[in-house]
Amino acid sequence: MPTPVPEPCRLCGGATTHAFTTRDHNRAIADEAYHYRRCADCGVLGLANVPEDLSRFYAEEYFALPTLEVMREKAVAERYRVDLVQRHVGGGRLIEIGPGDGLFTLNALDAGFDVTAIEMDRAAAEHLRSTTGIEVIESAAPHEALADLRPADVVVGWHVIEHLPQPWKMLDAAAAALRPGGVVVLAAPNPQSLGLRVLGRRWPHVDAPRHLFLLPPATIIERGRALGLEPAQLTATDPGGILLNRIAWRYALHKSGSRWWRMRLAHCAGDAMTALLAPVERAAMRGAAYTLVLRKP
Numbered sequence: 001m002p003t004p005v006p007e008p009c010r011l012c013g014g015a016t017t018h019a020f021t022t023r024d025h026n027r028a029i030a031d032e033a034y035h036y037r038r039c040a041d042c043g044v045l046g047l048a049n050v051p052e053d054l055s056r057f058y059a060e061e062y063f064a065l066p067t068l069e070v071m072r073e074k075a076v077a078e079r080y081r082v083d084l085v086q087r088h089v090g091g092g093r094l095i096e097i098g099p100g101d102g103l104f105t106l107n108a109l110d111a112g113f114d115v116t117a118i119e120m121d122r123a124a125a126e127h128l129r130s131t132t133g134i135e136v137i138e139s140a141a142p143h144e145a146l147a148d149l150r151p152a153d154v155v156v157g158w159h160v161i162e163h164l165p166q167p168w169k170m171l172d173a174a175a176a177a178l179r180p181g182g183v184v185v186l187a188a189p190n191p192q193s194l195g196l197r198v199l200g201r202r203w204p205h206v207d208a209p210r211h212l213f214l215l216p217p218a219t220i221i222e223r224g225r226a227l228g229l230e231p232a233q234l235t236a237t238d239p240g241g242i243l244l245n246r247i248a249w250r251y252a253l254h255k256s257g258s259r260w261w262r263m264r265l266a267h268c269a270g271d272a273m274t275a276l277l278a279p280v281e282r283a284a285m286r287g288a289a290y291t292l293v294l295r296k297p
């Protein structure tokens with residue numbers, strides 16, 4: 001069903017066309033139809049009808065915040081993220097946007113970074129403060145919070161930019177917050193993925209209505225260049241990207257609330273698809289998610 005009123009891209013003002021209509025397949029919090037439009041100029045896919053109160057779509061996000069002991073156990077599997085950061089900047093001051101369960105925060109602290117976090121969820125912010133002792137700014141507008149913080153060597157956002165109503169303001173503020181030689185590290189779902197091409201509106205990483213924009217990495221790189229940032233790394237085959245390939249195929253094949261044996265069957269079929277498609281998904285930036293590093297010279 002096409003959206004009735006054509007509207008300009010909220011990021012660049014370019015002309016958009018209807019891409020697909022979907023629902024909240026991942027969490028089924030509301031039974032609304034969500035329309036995504038693609039910009040002919042910047043290539044961004046944007047949610048046209050953003051719900052007024054987005055917070056209700058995150059209500060159950062942090063229902064089980066782990067103890068420090070459990071965080072430490074879980075954080076081991078995510079070490080690759082801090083390893084990736086340290087290929088570019090070995091240490092110093094790091095600002096994390098949207099730490100959520102705090103696993104990266106913990107790894108960054110263990111690697112010797114001086115970490116400050118910006119988190120929109122009150123419970124998650126308090127949890128991170130009490131478990132790690134770091135400074136956590138509670139804010140849903142990271143560009144405003146960044147402007148008030150001391151300069152940093154690293155600004156990271158793991159799967160955050162797609163949730164922000166004003167992603168360019170965040171990138172602008174991140175670029176301004178960096179010291180020379182510092183990096184912005186962003187991971188996000190990939191609108192040029194094989195998964196989105198094949199599954200369309202059923203691709204689990206559309207995650208309507210929580211994902212407001214799906215940004216092609218080239219579009220972020222171009223915006224970064226205008227801010228004086230140079231691309232330093234782009235990958236869709238880091239361990240996180242590869243995991244999200246598998247998650248996409250698994251969850252595309254069952255509905256939430258399915259019986260356990262149907263879920264199991266869907267997961268097995270999803271794993272078979274993942275193995276079959278690995279040569280395509282792992283080539284030419286066709287993976288489910290990318291990680292992009294931009295450096296301030």
Ligand SMILES: [Zn+2]
Nearest residue numbers: 009012039042
């Ligand atoms: Zn645009």
